[in-house]
Amino acid sequence: MKRIAILGSTGSIGQNSLEVIKSFPDKFCAVGLSTNSNIDILYQQIKELHPAFVCVRDKDAAVKLESKSKSKGIKLFVGEAGLVEMVQDKRIDKVVLAISGSAALPALLKAIENGKDIVLANKEALVMAGPIIMKKAGRKKIKIIPVDSELSAIWQCLKNEEKDKIRNIYLTASGGPFRKIGKKYLKNISVHDALKHPRWKMGPKISVDSANLMNKGLEVLETMYLFDIEPERIKILIHPQSIIHSMVEFEDGVILAQLSITDMRIPIQYAFTYPQRLANKLASVDFCELSRLDFQEPDFRRFPCLGLAYRAANEQGTTPAVLNAANEVSVDEFLKNRLGFVSMPKVIEKVLDKHRNIIEPGLDDILEADNWARREAYKFMHKLR
Ligand SMILES: NC(=O)c1ccc[n+]([C@@H]2O[C@H](COP(=O)([O-])OP(=O)(O)OC[C@H]3O[C@@H](n4cnc5c(N)ncnc54)[C@H](OP(=O)(O)O)[C@@H]3O)[C@@H](O)[C@H]2O)c1
Numbered sequence: 001m002k003r004i005a006i007l008g009s010t011g012s013i014g015q016n017s018l019e020v021i022k023s024f025p026d027k028f029c030a031v032g033l034s035t036n037s038n039i040d041i042l043y044q045q046i047k048e049l050h051p052a053f054v055c056v057r058d059k060d061a062a063v064k065l066e067s068k069s070k071s072k073g074i075k076l077f078v079g080e081a082g083l084v085e086m087v088q089d090k091r092i093d094k095v096v097l098a099i100s101g102s103a104a105l106p107a108l109l110k111a112i113e114n115g116k117d118i119v120l121a122n123k124e125a126l127v128m129a130g131p132i133i134m135k136k137a138g139r140k141k142i143k144i145i146p147v148d149s150e151l152s153a154i155w156q157c158l159k160n161e162e163k164d165k166i167r168n169i170y171l172t173a174s175g176g177p178f179r180k181i182g183k184k185y186l187k188n189i190s191v192h193d194a195l196k197h198p199r200w201k202m203g204p205k206i207s208v209d210s211a212n213l214m215n216k217g218l219e220v221l222e223t224m225y226l227f228d229i230e231p232e233r234i235k236i237l238i239h240p241q242s243i244i245h246s247m248v249e250f251e252d253g254v255i256l257a258q259l260s261i262t263d264m265r266i267p268i269q270y271a272f273t274y275p276q277r278l279a280n281k282l283a284s285v286d287f288c289e290l291s292r293l294d295f296q297e298p299d300f301r302r303f304p305c306l307g308l309a310y311r312a313a314n315e316q317g318t319t320p321a322v323l324n325a326a327n328e329v330s331v332d333e334f335l336k337n338r339l340g341f342v343s344m345p346k347v348i349e350k351v352l353d354k355h356r357n358i359i360e361p362g363l364d365d366i367l368e369a370d371n372w373a374r375r376e377a378y379k380f381m382h383k384l385r
Contacts, residue, residue: 002272003091004119005032007055007083007107008098010041012203013121013147016264017096018045020272023280028272031091034083034099037061043068053077055086057103080106087111094272096147097122100205101328102370105129109363112136112144119271121147123218124328128321129366130225144226145271150219151226152267153245153258158227159275161250169223170247170255172239173216173298174199179240183302189341191334199242199262208331212344213298217309218327221320224313231313236306238296243285261285304345308352317359318369319352325373326351330381339381347384351376 004021008014009030021028030049035042037058046054046069054069055077056062062078069076077086080103087095087107095111096119097104104122109129111118113136120126126133137144146152150171158166177196178186194211195204202210209215220234237247245267247257260266261283269280300307305327312323326348333339339347351373358365 001026002028002093003031004028004094004096004272005034005087005089005092005116006030006096006098007034007087007104008036008096008100008122009033009045010035010038011098011100012201013098013264013268014096015041017098017119017268018049020265020269021049024272024278027278032086032089034077034086035061036099039065046072046074050074052091053086053089055082057083083107084110087116088114092116094119096268096271097125098147100124100203102128102324108133109136112140112142115140115142118142118144119147119268120144121268123148123215123222124324126225127218127221127324128370129363130221130320131316131360132363132366134225134228143274145274146222146226147264147267147271148219148222149262149264149267150246151222152270154223154227154248156258156270157246157248157256161248161256163227163229165251166227166229166233166248167251167253168249169227169229169234170237170249171216171219171223171234172237172242172244172246173213174210174242175238175240175296175298176210176213176215178211178302179238186302187340187342191337194334194341198240200264204335205328205331208334208344209327212305212341213303214305214309214327214344216298217306217312218324220309221313221323231310234313236298238298240294240296241290241292243290243293259285305348308345308348311352315357317357318361318365319355319357321361321366321369322351322355322373323348325370326377329374329377333381339384343381343384347377347380350380 034055053075094117098121105125195207249255312320330344330347
């Protein structure tokens with residue numbers, strides 16, 4: 001029985017992870033859960049899954065949950081420090097990082113230090129501090145198993161392969177909800193429009209990232225760090241059906257691809273059962289129903305976030321953390337209707353232009369760059385208003 005802690009259990013990936021746990025009750029149990037502030041969903045999860053401990057980041061929400069959780073004999077951790085404390089519990093075998101944004105970084109680092117197996121959905125932490133995370137995991141001999149469907153696909157294609165034989169990695173992208181929309185119409189995109197992804201049901205931050213393709217840019221950085229491969233060999237391919245989740249081309253011209261229906265429970269289950277596979281009741285791809293698979297080059301002009309992400313991947317150092325921080329601030333302001341859709345990449349570019357990169361940064365340099373970029377992004381947004 002593997003004991004799993006899910007950080008961000010009330011979100012999209014968190015809830016899908018619990019579905020996987022529930023479908024294999026003899027193999028997995030949820031020993032710890034966490035939320036930012038959504039204690040209604042968390043309480044339902046507590047009643048159903050009886051975890052040993054939970055964490056609530058928001059202090060007011062934690063107070064509301066306190067008496068209820070005590071009555072069920074559950075230890076309650078509170079705040080960011082509580083999350084970092086929770087991941088150290090000896091009863092945890094695997095930690096699922098399903099929190100969105102840079103908030104996942106401290107708990108991720110602590111979980112690695114404590115030798116936990118890592119199931120990584122969160123992308124922002126790896127983008128910010130990839131080399132530090134990978135080095136720490138290497139020292140502890142820990143595998144970081146990706147959940148993101150593209151990263152999981154690459155992971156599976158590389159399972160029995162030598163990494164130095166890779167010619168190219170093809171990261172596929174659905175193209176998001178605005179794949180066919182002309183540049184001049186993009187400025188009228190509302191929050192409502194941006195949250196309607198054609199293929200995946202996800203949390204608000206990643207939905208906006210997917211709408212302007214920054215999500216794919218972040219995946220370029222994730223791929224670079226997780227598989228230790230240069231950005232020139234990571235190619236983005238628009239594939240609207242989202243059936244091929246990514247591909248790896250080797251030196252001999254052979255290409256391996258991973259295909260499945262669009263259901264996040266598939267990569268989550270694989271991350272839980274790796275290196276084994278377990279039968280499940282999820283649907284298969286129906287090729288005759290599908291009839292065709294399409295591919296297109298991405299349009300860097302309409303979606304400038306892609307170019308900004310490659311720029312960060314080429315510069316490395318503190319630049320990816322700056323890109324990520326400016327992006328997090330921009331998405332948050334867009335979601336609050338305070339920044340236009342096409343202004344997001346403009347803010348990020350301005351902040352990148354002003355940044356002085358530190359090559360081979362320590363964690364403090366990264367955190368400082370993150371803070372600096374957030375301040376600069378706000379300053380620039382004020383000027384735009
Ligand atoms: N959704 C997908 O299909 C998908 C696919 C690939 C990768 N990912 C990545 O997985 C991560 C999670 O995505 P998601 O779509 O599941 O997001 P989501 O639905 O917004 O869920 C985020 C979870 O994290 C919690 N949370 C948010 N901010 C927090 C903070 N500062 N401290 C502690 N907990 C916090 C939320 O609590 P509340 O419920 O209280 O807000 C929620 O439980 C992201 O990094 C995303 O890029 C997602």
